[in-house]
Amino acid sequence: MPTQDNQRNNSNQQSIVVNDFVIPSRNIQTAEQHRGRHFQIWFDTQPERLGFYIKDLGIGFGVFKKMDTYGLGPDFQQGRIELRDNMLVNVGEAYMVVNLLPEGAEEDEPLDTLKLKIFGGTNNGDVYEYSIEQMQGGERSILMGRTPDCDIKINDKLLSKVQSHIKVEFYSDNSFKWVLFDGAVKGKPSTNGTWLYINDDMKLYDGMVFKANQTIFQ
Incomplete structure (x- = not known):
């Protein structure tokens, strides 16, 4: 019959968490705040x-995935x-929440306003809004980067001069989409990439390239 001590030891053994990869951190405070499992990878055996x-x-x-770019020279694909609404994008030290308005729109109702709110970095709390009318029939691009010419200027040495840009793509059925490049x-x-949560x-x-905190995996 197991003793109380054996039961306690078995309970402790069952509660041990083994991580396959431990992400190091030089900042002790950050390491304590972010202690735990960040992501998991598994193999799904369902045929579909x-x-x-x-x-x-x-x-x-x-955990963020890097936007893909392919090829060189004339074969380059951006x-x-x-x-999409509530999408989270990371560039440098800034995190950008995407909202497509109006809120609560029906599935077939056009989302004609783009709202971007930035958290972190030098632009923390900044909010930007763009209407479909401002996009000049798809000719205008909303530029994001660290140069004064950008519509969304972020003072961050990790960013490229033009880190990313947003356009509106129109289709023959009069529908449209807001697209991030x-x-x-x-x-x-961009030099350091644009990342999607x-x-x-x-x-x-x-x-595929993804990162957890500042550790990058490929």
Whole structure:
């Protein structure tokens, strides 16, 4: 019959958490605040989902995926993604929350206003709003970077002169989408990348780059 001490030892053994990869931190305070499991990777055996997946576990600054760019010279393809409500984007030390307005719009109702709120860095608390009318039929680009010419100027040495830009793409059925691109309008990618928060299970793929805090994985 197990003794009380044995039961206590078994309980302690069951509560031990083993991390496959320990992310180091030079800042003791940050290390204590962000102690815990940041993300997990698992293999899904369901035929329709077969593959490795990653999931953020809500500890620390979150897990972010780098926007992809492909090729060189004339074969270069710029990283791009359609913006969605409540999307979280990271550039340098700044985090940007995306809102598409009006709030509570029906699925087929146009979201004709883009609202961006910045947290962290020198622009903490700044809010920017752009209407569909300001986008000049898709000809205008909203520039984000560290030069004075940018619409959203962020004083951060980690950012490129033009870190990223946003355009509106119109379609033949009169619908449109707000689209985020990494890098300058002419196609030059940013130096340190534009990062998207992984808020849902995401399938890993060859060449994918993601980070947890300041540790980068590929």
